[in-house]
Amino acid sequence: MDDRRKPRTTGVVLNPMKRTGKQLVRTLILGKPNTVLYPEEKLDLPQVYRGKHALDFKKCIGCGNCVVVCPNDCMWLEKVEDPELGKIERPGVDLGRCMFCGFCAEVCPTVALHMTTEFELADSDRENLRLSPLDIRDDSFGETFVEEREKRLVPVLDLSKCDGCEKCAGECPEMCIAMMPIENTGRKKPEINLVKCKSHGKCAETCPEKALTMTEVYESYFDMPEPKLILDNCSGCGLCARKCPSEAIYMLEMPGTEKTLKNGKKGKPKKRAVFVLEKCVGCGRCYQACKFDAIDMPGVRK
């Protein structure tokens, strides 16, 4: 037989009336309705809300990853002169085209770009929605909350100080540092396997030249491209090193390539570029800058 109870007056009429009566007492006598009266009071938005952008000028390195990743092409790099920082390039946003996906904030390698909880962005003029870097500048916004991007301590190499003593490779408990010779330079450079690295920091402690420093690096959610040098084409002009926003390219001399000058003396040796991939943010500016096709970077538009 049918196990369901037949609905009776109590279940159909009186119980619902009890429920609504309780609700009425709760909203009319004991408290207030759930509504947020918007213009007078605002909803307490969570930090992950994606509103207007905020840019920390001091953290931003001007790499332009945000410009590259933006699916709507609504960001651009603008040349700005700052009394403190000098001539720099910083991104601007066109809010009229922005779809607030938050990729720019996620791809930022130094977490200088944030999305604030400000959502009242309407304007009667389309031009006012084009925000220059100075409009979205907010150097102190990052301090107002706890950053949730994953970060880890990794040793970062300053190649100009390194003399290739191999002490770091000997100290590493995970055996993740290997001294690799740099082609044509006669020097060695520690290659750090960041996948295996457990942030013990022994390499930085033992380094006699203080070339390795433990630095907090934010994990990237994106698979960034890496530059590769084609040594035969490199003329050693150093344009890529000047263009690199994260100073990951070092120009090293190649001994044995000195030309003999007319007066019999030897000239300066040729130079070549060396990449320190722990520092690289994958922006592709070196690839775009190189005039001799000496850098290959698959996945970056020229």
Place this chain on the structure above:
Amino acid sequence: MNLYQFCYGIVHWLVGLVNNIWYWLGDFLPWYFGDLFTAIGNFAASEGHLWFMTLLVESVVVVVIALINVLNFLWIFRKLSGRILDFYGPYYVGYRIGGWLQNLADGMKLFIKEIIVPTKADRLGFLLAPVIFVGSSLTILAVIPFSVDFGISTSESGEYVSAGALFALAAFSIAPFAILLAGWSSNNKYTLIGGMRSAAQMMSYEIPLILCAASVFLLAGSFNFVEIVDAQSGIWFFIPLFIGFVVFLICLMAEVEIIPFDLPEAEAELVEGWTTEYGGMRFGLFYMTTAVRSYAGGALATALFLGGWHGPSFLPDEIWFLIKAYIVFTVFMWLTWSVPRIRIDQMLVFGWRRLLPLAVLNLLIAAALKSGGWF
């Protein structure tokens, strides 16, 4: 002093005032015009004309009071539904009086909208249906007095319409005809289904409603509202006739067509039911008239079962009457926002298998009480 005498005094004073100016104007005119002026002035001061004007003023008073009450009712309706459904309801228009002016603002907005008649609609019926609906609903209020002194009476002595309750019930049940007319003439499937449902629904609730009212007439021994209320000076009829009271309230909800019984305008199934093709102030009139009918229904339940204007004497009788009508309306609204709408077949089964036997039982109880000599 009852309402008739009060209005008669006003009319008398006004006619005297106007006549003074009128005769004074007539003095400036040649004799043949002056005689005509005097004749018109004499007619205006005659007893028959004064009686007629008094009736008009009385109706205006009743309609104005009804419309103010309608504003209150709509406000209670929106506010209460808001609180039950966890939002504020009207808030900003008339901020200090709880958003009371919102309905006035909505009415003004509806007034400036265009009146659209569908091309293939039956034009006469389409335009006539709202008139019948609104007119019949306002006619109910003509016979319901707020107190012995406050109501449209037929004569100077304060006698009321002798079969007022019957007239109110009859005027109440004209509405399904208007709804059917509107549904048919709109030439739309939704409106037609709505109108037909209204007629089918009337089959189920009208008979229990009349039977419950009949039990009250049996106990009171009169169709006159004043005598019915006077019969309740000892004990209100909803105590001995409790079954009848509940059945009457349920049938009244069906009569007023509010949510558990709003089959003719079932928003979920028929777009807006029989009002689908109506826009602008016609829709506003339907909306308003639902409140008028709620008000009339509350007043009817109050007069028949809740002791009318009887109550402790620290408040005037009229206020007691209104308080009771408002309480009935509030209970209606509470029920409206608690229960879902019933189906049309459930409505018929409910009406014929549940309400009708209960109403007959209630009538038997009333007959037993009457023949037992308690009333």
